Amino acid sequence: MTDANLDATADTDTGPGSDHSCPYCDRVFARADYRDLHLGVEHDRDRLTDAERAAFADAREAEEEALTIFRYKSLGLLVVAYFLFLMAYAVSL
Amino acid sequence: MADATRRVARAVAALLAVTLAASALVGRALAHGGSIGQSAGRSLDVPTWLFLSTGGAVVGASFLLSTFATDRAFVSRIHAYRRALAAPRLDLLATAGRAIGLLGLSTVVAVGYLGPSEPLQNGAILVVWGGWWAGLAMSAYLFGNAWPVLDPWRTLASALPTRDRDPTAVLPVSVPWLSTVGLLGLFWIEIVSPLADAPRLLATVVVAYSVVALSGAFLFGDRYFEEVDPIARVFRLYGAVAPLTYDDGIQLRIPGSGLEADILDSRGEVAFVVALLWGTTYDGLVATPPWATFARAVVGVGVPATLLYPVALVVGFLTFYGGYLLCVRYGARFADTRRDDAEFVRRFAPSLLAIAAGYHVAHYLGFFLTLAPALVGALAAPFAHGSVSTLVLPGWFGGLSLVFVLAGHLLAVWVAHGVGYELFPSRLQAVRSQYGLTAIMILYTMTSLWIVSRPYVAPPFVG
Numbered sequence: 001m002t003d004a005n006l007d008a009t010a011d012t013d014t015g016p017g018s019d020h021s022c023p024y025c026d027r028v029f030a031r032a033d034y035r036d037l038h039l040g041v042e043h044d045r046d047r048l049t050d051a052e053r054a055a056f057a058d059a060r061e062a063e064e065e066a067l068t069i070f071r072y073k074s075l076g077l078l079v080v081a082y083f084l085f086l087m088a089y090a091v092s093l
Numbered sequence: 094m095a096d097a098t099r100r101v102a103r104a105v106a107a108l109l110a111v112t113l114a115a116s117a118l119v120g121r122a123l124a125h126g127g128s129i130g131q132s133a134g135r136s137l138d139v140p141t142w143l144f145l146s147t148g149g150a151v152v153g154a155s156f157l158l159s160t161f162a163t164d165r166a167f168v169s170r171i172h173a174y175r176r177a178l179a180a181p182r183l184d185l186l187a188t189a190g191r192a193i194g195l196l197g198l199s200t201v202v203a204v205g206y207l208g209p210s211e212p213l214q215n216g217a218i219l220v221v222w223g224g225w226w227a228g229l230a231m232s233a234y235l236f237g238n239a240w241p242v243l244d245p246w247r248t249l250a251s252a253l254p255t256r257d258r259d260p261t262a263v264l265p266v267s268v269p270w271l272s273t274v275g276l277l278g279l280f281w282i283e284i285v286s287p288l289a290d291a292p293r294l295l296a297t298v299v300v301a302y303s304v305v306a307l308s309g310a311f312l313f314g315d316r317y318f319e320e321v322d323p324i325a326r327v328f329r330l331y332g333a334v335a336p337l338t339y340d341d342g343i344q345l346r347i348p349g350s351g352l353e354a355d356i357l358d359s360r361g362e363v364a365f366v367v368a369l370l371w372g373t374t375y376d377g378l379v380a381t382p383p384w385a386t387f388a389r390a391v392v393g394v395g396v397p398a399t400l401l402y403p404v405a406l407v408v409g410f411l412t413f414y415g416g417y418l419l420c421v422r423y424g425a426r427f428a429d430t431r432r433d434d435a436e437f438v439r440r441f442a443p444s445l446l447a448i449a450a451g452y453h454v455a456h457y458l459g460f461f462l463t464l465a466p467a468l469v470g471a472l473a474a475p476f477a478h479g480s481v482s483t484l485v486l487p488g489w490f491g492g493l494s495l496v497f498v499l500a501g502h503l504l505a506v507w508v509a510h511g512v513g514y515e516l517f518p519s520r521l522q523a524v525r526s527q528y529g530l531t532a533i534m535i536l537y538t539m540t541s542l543w544i545v546s547r548p549y550v551a552p553p554f555v556g
Contacts, residue, residue, distance in 0.1 A: 019431060028431045029430075029431060029518070030429045030430055030431050031429065033519070034429075034430075034517075034518050034519050034522065035518075037518035037519050038518035041165065041518050042518065063519055063520060063521065066521050067163055067520060067521060070160065070521060070524065071160070071161060074157040074158075074160055074161070077157060078154055078157055078158075081150055081153075081154065085146075085147065085150065088143055088146075089139075089143065092139070092140050092143055093138065093139065
């Protein structure tokens with residue numbers, strides 16, 4: 001719990017000193033969870049340490065949640081746009 | 094995984110459903126919207142602002158829908174799909190292609206000088222504008238790029254001596270930028286000169302271009318065609334859209350998936366892509382009534398007409414290019430990334446080629462089909478002054494051009510989605526990185542839909 005909180009504070013810090021680099025390649029990330037995702041997506045998962053695999057699983061779960069929320073927002077936006085256009089066509093035809 | 098695949102399948106089905114619903118909305122406008130307008134004086138039932146915003150909204154909505162495809166494995170499977178096609182005797186095919194290219198060039202020059210002076214009877218005009226710039230260019234993005242084989246200058250150059258210099262070392266300017274300027278120059282010549290009406294002039298321009306190409310090849314060898322020649326570059330870039338590609342044999346891939354690769358090496362190559370997109374747009378723009386009004390007003394105040402066209406071409410190019418850079422760079426801020434801006438600019442630019450292909454087919458498919466019988470006739474009897482037959486297209490055909498413009502944009506949105514997934518570890522980051530790009534795509538769509546829906550008038554002060 002405390003660890004998670006610490007991580008969360010680190011993520012929001014976006015100063016130049018807060019770069020999170022990948023231990024296996026030369027890529028640098030603005031947030032720790034981006035680096036964790038990168039580890040699982042770009043590198044062979046068998047090569048990762050247990051901690052890295054766990055971090056990837058956490059980051060992946062958080063990403064899925066954020067994506068779900070984003071999907072709801074997109075869907076809402078599409079519905080609103082659909083009705084606005086429906087109304088615009090009804091008025092102008 | 095099965096669950097993920099099902100989700101994706103559902104998302105794709107939803108995408109199709111909404112696209113169809115949206116096209117039904119555009120339907121009424123389509124029914125009246127013209128071709129690159131042969132029929133002046135018709136009107137749209139739907140007010141222009143609503144018609145344009147519907148087009149923009151279709152692109153925006155397809156961006157939102159593309160974000161529903163969140164299965165990385167699915168996106169990269171589509172991207173990486175390749176299937177080798179068995180083609181017997183490719184060497185024979187290539188030799189035949191080279192012979193056809195040489196035959197085409199000699200036909201254009203001979204018939205241009207000696208054939209009938211009526212443009213629709215002259216094989217040179219029909220081969221260059223109907224067969225090559227409309228037909229062959231369309232085949233490059235719809236099927237695959239055959240130009241490296243057909244290119245008569247490349248075939249001729251391969252038989253001539255060369256000094257094999259490095260163009261980047263010899264030329265004092267950036268080579269891709271030089272190529273971009275060359276492309277804009279070709280668009281300018283195409284629009285302001287009576288090349289489509291005067292066979293003798295066309296043959297002279299072709300001879301002049303041959304001299305330039307052969308001298309370039311003498312200096313730089315094959316690298317002239319790979320790096321300097323704007324025409325070879327146009328065909329290569331159009332070929333990146335196509336489903337067929339050559340990589341140790343002919344391979345089949347999903348259309349547009351070639352655009353997700355890192356195919357542009359520098360800022361100058363990005364400029365070339367934007368110049369291709371803008372040139373095709375400009376070609377349509379100068380044939381609209383508002384342009385005619387504008388041009389007459391500007392020339393009325395005393396600006397020479399010879400200056401108006403090149404200045405408008407350059408200003409428009411800079412606007413498109415600046416707009417692209419601005420939107421992609423601004424969009425990169427949403428992604429919260431340490432990646433270089435220059436990388437975004439390079440990686441997202443190929444998606445614009447799908448849009449350029451959409452504009453090109455909207456602009457030229459009707460033109461090509463109309464002229465096809467005349468082309469066949471002129472090739473069968475190059476020096477005869479017989480009657481000319483052209484194909485008469487049904488009225489609804491013009492409406493297809495709006496569909497092509499939108500289809501190009503939808504493909505571009507999908508390509509950008511794949512590129513975003515490749516660049517970023519977080520899928521939300523990938524989505525956010527495309528905000529700026531989607532904004533500029535919506536603007537491009539609305540611009541081109543507006544142009545395509547105007548009636549055709551001949552550009553004033555040219556020819």
